[in-house]
Structures are given as structure tokens and as C-alpha cells.
Amino acid sequence: MTAGPRDRLIDSAIALIRERGVHATGLADLLEHSGTARASVYQHFAGGKSGLVEEATRVAGLRMDEFLATLLGSRDPVGALRSLVRWWRTTLRETDFAVGCPVVAAALAGADTPSAREAAAQAFATWERRLARAFAAGGLDGESARSLAGFVVSALEGAIVQARATRSVRPLDDAERQLTWLVGGYLTPPAT
Amino acid sequence: MTAGPRDRLIDSAIALIRERGVHATGLADLLEHSGTARASVYQHFAGGKSGLVEEATRVAGLRMDEFLATLLGSRDPVGALRSLVRWWRTTLRETDFAVGCPVVAAALAGADTPSAREAAAQAFATWERRLARAFAAGGLDGESARSLAGFVVSALEGAIVQARATRSVRPLDDAERQLTWLVGGYLTPPAT
DNA sequence: ACCTCGATAGATCGATCGGTCTATGTCGTC
């Protein structure tokens, strides 16, 4: 536990928000989970809880973007997507479907935390750009690649939500199947 | 305003939860919005707020299912999906992206409201079955129709979340485009 | 006229919320 209070708070915020949502995550929960003092929240984050949530969303978005970059760097786009779905599948199973995507939680935080919504929008845009570049490298024109990338983000996020609700990985299986078919169809031009 | 307190509470719960989420919707908000007495919540819903949220989720799921049935009854599956996306597009625009899907909100309500999560799972399953029947009627085998239907639900829900976060209808445009292509490809067998 | 039951209004409860405060402790740096 050599990390400072700031990093511990961000990690705890990500962990708790992805389980309970922004509004249901209280300051007391954050302090207990991170082992920090109450004042540290206001020492490191302007705006108190709102600032912490915003920064946690930003960090979570960047971490997932790095993960995306790693996957796309070592596999073809379809293989990277399948690896991503597989990662979510094991994550949901191992946590008994308790955890979701922290960015989605931030996106639905509500009007009292507009900065969280903006940070979530940034994260979505970052992922879309990352995926679109990979799809464009696979031969798609820019707009088609962007549209497909945005759709992939939507489909995966929706599948995670549905999987948590139904406590089943089947939505992830369906997403893998349909996205593999869809993206694969775009990237490997039909051998007319 | 001839509706009784029970119906008013359910309607208000749907309206407020889809905007703010379950946990951020307080009892005071519900009472003010519905114009009911505090005791009416406990008169009509066992478990208080939890019971109300559960029933509101159930009702919202059934209403959307009826809407789905109407769309599928008067159009081919692809046309119905496009109409559904169009409805969400105008709804989000008219409300300045303030409202989302109440079932998603219930699905992410957290561990303190397990009944809401179950009701959300029921709603997702109902929609999936409804769509799967339409896809099967279009020629798909049962499992392919079910998988495609579940994926459509995921993709649309994810697009709504992303649209609210980015305050743009573009995720809905992308979903319409990709789903039209995907579902259309399945249902109209290639003219080999 | 009487009674009952649901609806309403509002006081009240303990618990918890986010935020601010003081006091103490613990470093590294002069």
C-alpha cells in the first residue's frame, strides 16, 4: 500500500462505482475502502466527491483505452474484440456479475454530476477513435470505420448491462457472435 | 388526473427513474411529482420504495413490449427496428437527452434493490422473445433468432446510454445503420 | 345517520448524506 491517498481514492472510486453506481457510492464507503482520511478527498479533488468521480471516470476510460490498444496491437480487429468480450465474460463471472463498466455508471450519474457525464462521453469518444483507426487500417473508409466503432462500443456496453441484469454471460456470447460476423464481414471483402 | 395514487406513483417512478436513476430518485421527489400522500407508497407497494421500483420496472418493460409488438405488427422487422430507433432519437432530442431507459436504470440499481434487477432481467427477456419470434418468422432458425434478438436489445440499450453521455443522436444513427445491415443481411437470404 | 376504508397532510424517527472543522501525527527539508 505505497500508493498515496489520491491514487487509492481513485482506485476505490472506480471499484465501488462500477458495482453500485455513482449516487449509491457514499463518501463513507470510499474512505473505508481506500483507507484514507476524509480531508484527503478535498485535498486532492476540487469539488469534493464530484471531482473525484470525474477523475475516476477519466482514469478508468484511459485504462480501458490502453487495454484496447494492447489488444489491437497484438491481434487483428476481430480477434481483439473477441479477446475483449472474453475478458468481460471472465470478469463478470468471477465477480458474480457484481461489477459493470464504471464509465457507463458515470454516464448515468444524473444531472447533479455533469462533469461525470462529460468524462464518460470523453471515454466513449476515445474508445471509438481507437477502434475506428483499427477498422480503417483494415480497409474501411473513415466514416464507415467510425460508425462501426461507435456501434461496437454501444453493443458491448449494452451487453454488459444486460448480462448483469440477467446474471448470464449469454448477452456477451451473442455480442461476440454478432460482432464477429458484422466486423468480419466489413474487414474481409467478400471474395466476389 | 382521475388515476389513483398507485398508477400515479408508477408513472412518476418511471419518469423520474429514467432521468435520475433509482438511487437518486428520492421518496420526496416521487410524492411531489405524483401528488400523492406518503402513506400511499406503503399502502400499495409492499416493501415501500423497493416495491414501487420493482413494479414500475415491470410496467415499463411491459409497455415497451407492447410498443414493440405494435411496431412489429405493422412493419417488417427491419422497418420496425428503424421506427424504434427513430422514436428514441426524437425522445432523446425532445428531452435534451435527459431521459433514458428505465429498465437499464433498474438493472443498475445495485445490490440493495435485487427485485429491480430481476424485473429488469424479465423485461430484457420479454423483449428478446418478442424480437426473436419476429426474426424466426423471417426465416431464421430458433437459436440464431434468439441470439440476434438479444444482441439487438444490447445494441440499442448501449446506444441510448452512449447517446445520453455524448448528448448526440449519432450513436443511434450508427445503431440504425449497423443493425439494418446486420438484420437485413440475415433476413433477406443472399440471392445466390 | 352511521361506519368504514382509502387518501391526504404532516410531524417525527433514527440513519446517513456530503462537507467543514480542529487536533494530532508524520514525514522530508532547511
Next chain:
DNA sequence: GACGACATAGACCGATCGATCTATCGAGGT
């Protein structure tokens, strides 16, 4: 050793949470 910056612990604030309570009102049935 002295200092300043940060971390910690915890009291404290007003506000709000969901829930329970009493009291009043009104429509319908007998």
C-alpha cells in the same frame, strides 16, 4: 531542532434519506 506540507482521526454541521406514526377528510355502502 524547527519548520511546513501533507496525512490521519474524528467531531460536528445542516440537509436529506426511507420509514412510521397520528389525525383529518371524503366518498360509498349499509
